[in-house]
Amino acid sequence: MKTTPIPVLKRLPMYYDFLANYYQQGGETISCTQIADHLNLTSIQVRKDMAFTGIIGKPKVGYVVTELQQKIANFLGWNNINEAFLVGVGHLGNALLSFEGFSKLGFKIVAGFDADSSKIDSTVHGIKIMPISKFKNLAQRMKIHIGIITTPALVAQETADIMVDSGILAIWNFTDIPLKVPESVIVQQENLASSLSILSNRLSKNLKGNAHVA
Amino acid sequence: MKTTPIPVLKRLPMYYDFLANYYQQGGETISCTQIADHLNLTSIQVRKDMAFTGIIGKPKVGYVVTELQQKIANFLGWNNINEAFLVGVGHLGNALLSFEGFSKLGFKIVAGFDADSSKIDSTVHGIKIMPISKFKNLAQRMKIHIGIITTPALVAQETADIMVDSGILAIWNFTDIPLKVPESVIVQQENLASSLSILSNRLSKNLKGNAHVA
DNA sequence: TAGATTGTTAATCGATTAACAATC
DNA sequence: TAGATTGTTAATCGATTAACAATC
Numbered sequence A, B: 001m002k003t004t005p006i007p008v009l010k011r012l013p014m015y016y017d018f019l020a021n022y023y024q025q026g027g028e029t030i031s032c033t034q035i036a037d038h039l040n041l042t043s044i045q046v047r048k049d050m051a052f053t054g055i056i057g058k059p060k061v062g063y064v065v066t067e068l069q070q071k072i073a074n075f076l077g078w079n080n081i082n083e084a085f086l087v088g089v090g091h092l093g094n095a096l097l098s099f100e101g102f103s104k105l106g107f108k109i110v111a112g113f114d115a116d117s118s119k120i121d122s123t124v125h126g127i128k129i130m131p132i133s134k135f136k137n138l139a140q141r142m143k144i145h146i147g148i149i150t151t152p153a154l155v156a157q158e159t160a161d162i163m164v165d166s167g168i169l170a171i172w173n174f175t176d177i178p179l180k181v182p183e184s185v186i187v188q189q190e191n192l193a194s195s196l197s198i199l200s201n202r203l204s205k206n207l208k209g210n211a212h213v214a
Numbered sequence C, D: 001t002a003g004a005t006t007g008t009t010a011a012t013c014g015a016t017t018a019a020c021a022a023t024c
Helices: A006-024 A032-039 A043-053 A065-075 A091-098 A100-105 A132-141 A153-165 A192-213 B006-024 B032-039 B043-053 B065-075 B091-098 B100-105 B132-141 B153-165 B192-213
Strands: A082-087 A107-114 A127-131 A146-149 A170-173 A186-189 B082-087 B107-114 B127-131 B146-149 B170-173 B186-189
Touching: A006 A032, A006 A043, A006 A065, A006 B192, A032 A043, A043 A065, A082 A091, A082 A132, A082 A153, A091 A107, A091 B091, A100 A107, A100 B192, A107 A132, A127 A132, A132 A153, A146 A153, A153 A170, A170 B192, A186 B192, A192 B006, A192 B100, A192 B170, A192 B186, B006 B032, B006 B043, B006 B065, B032 B043, B043 B065, B082 B091, B082 B132, B082 B153, B091 B107, B100 B107, B107 B132, B127 B132, B132 B153, B146 B153, B153 B170
Parallel strands: A082 A107, A082 A146, A107 A127, A146 A170, A170 A186, B082 B107, B082 B146, B107 B127, B146 B170, B170 B186
Antiparallel strands: none
């Protein structure tokens, strides 16, 4: 089984979203060119990406939208639900706990954890907040494999250690601390600073470009 | 001027964070190998990245930490402050308005906007929330060039249209709607679904791998 | 049938990695 | 001086783009 390139994994959910929308508006079949136009990609790239899902299209017609959606969802594993624990119920933790979009992605945050005792036993968006002391026991009992870190940077590593000790296999890290974990543990790093530096670099290049013209 | 590769722009803030930490712990100079070790990169890659900032190192010694920090900050434009408006003060909007880390990156959200009249004139983290009707006028008066969209998906495009009409040149989009904007307008797309699909793909591959072993 | 679109193989492009001379 | 580390040029690797035969 050839491993899927990361850029492909990033684009597949975008295709899915677009297709859902397109289908709602009555579209039954769709071609790579159409998809590419709407998402600002090239049709060749879309075709290549689709091949990963195993979909078979019809020349001159394209793909059956519902079938393509299913193939993508299946390929990304959105059918078997991934359950996760979140540690750090601050502003961002709150936002993630409240995010509606996860269910569609076969992803579910089943509990939140926080050091602040005033938050314990409250619920956010129907999800119970518990003390970190309960993390390990619950994670093992519920066979949770994914941990989300939205704590202050200062306790991020400490939190990761607890997660690893609790049998967590993948950590979604929203702090900017590069976590030290055993090689077998996956870390998916979310980084606003990285995105921002791309944005401001492009912006400043544009502004400079215009200055020349003006 | 050669354009900076996106992967480099993503890594530079990580170097900066690490250096800040390293300096605080008393480090005066540092080599590429050391940086690479701490961030799980190769030293060659670090060296190449550093070259973009224009830093000059000393063979056998490495780089002066403070100088390197300055070069990175300067290269990423963290000195001239980028001001932004945010539209959509929901959970995520709230989290961004409250995020402390932006100031370090020369980034500042100076106002929030929302359709919900009950939020108008309140402040979040000291930032005033205003009705969208004031967006254009204010953006032009304050010469704001960056807009952040954290609205519900349904009104994302509409919000983008208002931003474009108001002279916004770069949009940081946290909704999963692919925005239609003039070519001159930059869109930086933030996409949790993309990150999640990478994470779950890697996780399921790992689990399968272990199954074979077991 | 003619033409559009798929599936797939080949060419290009860009980023990472390797190699090595320069130098403190 | 000897050895570690930089700066830079060359080689590799992987993703995107191009080309084109197959086919509905």
